[in-house]
Amino acid sequence: MEGDRFEIRLSGSGGQGIILAAIVLAETAWVQEGLHVCQTQSYGPEARGGSSKAEVVISRSEIDYPKAIRPDLLLAMTQEACDAYFNDLKPEGLLVIDSGIVKQIPTDRVAAIPITKIARETTGKTLTSNMVALGAVARLTGVISLKKLEATLKKRSPGGFEEDNLRALRAGVRAGKKVPLDSLPPSVFPDDEEED
């Protein structure tokens, strides 16, 4: 965490367990020393049709405004979510997509991970894709303790889903590790272009 505040937005469709992933992220960050965490979901009439989002804001100091303003990391599990939220991402922020679903990618600075495919191959259940996403996102933030993440997930998993969720989480962490973060191109926005 370079600055004082780190913002994560997870977005997708309602059925993808985005809220559970956000709560596990938030609780994990919180059990790390000295961090303040806010976790929010907003529901509006516009969400009825498609996109849902859940956010986690992590800070070294008290959090005044609990929603993500300029996310450092945006997870988009659907094309609609990617289209709706990409513009909010920080110029140097990271877009994480489910590459089996999101086909129109608005930047080269992207971690393209076949999230749902990994879920299916790992547990046989596409429902665990939120846990694959959680593992990848946690790894890519660099601010979440992966060891504590497993402990939180065990505590928060509904009975009977614990083992599947943990396997999906670990597969997601492995997928996150493979993303060549250092060699991703920086995002170039019109405002950033230098003029000669």
Next chain:
Amino acid sequence: MEGDRFEIRLSGSGGQGIILAAIVLAETAWVQEGLHVCQTQSYGPEARGGSSKAEVVISRSEIDYPKAIRPDLLLAMTQEACDAYFNDLKPEGLLVIDSGIVKQIPTDRVAAIPITKIARETTGKTLTSNMVALGAVARLTGVISLKKLEATLKKRSPGGFEEDNLRALRAGVRAGKKVPLDSLPPSVFPDDEEED
């Protein structure tokens, strides 16, 4: 809902399922026509010791600030939570307490409900006290559809807990119904006292 915005704060200790209750409240409000809803939990270093809280803000228009500023309803499942948050309550807001636990009550305008006792008697499990609380709070707000509440809870209950949760919820709704809302005294705050 008299004004445009209705704020609910649920507070207690970490183990009491406050977050699930808040999420079910939020989703239920959201599926009602035309309402915007924000649901937040904040975790700070100070929460490690005792009180946790989760909030739901319901509005007829878009929600700028998603946290409760002056709750219309405060649920306090512990004495610590009651002490920590009572002062934020609106002058005409309603305090709801677990009367088996909270013994020092700062106002006469209170719905004192033996929440944990009802949970134990209804399901044999004190863990379902969050669902008793949810039922009572939903009934007392007057802005939550009780029919839709059951549907949301079914969808959100971890497998195997559905029946217990529904029974606890209904017991909470019944307990909420018994509160003589109209005959509760208004809160009198020093600022409100008329001078002759």
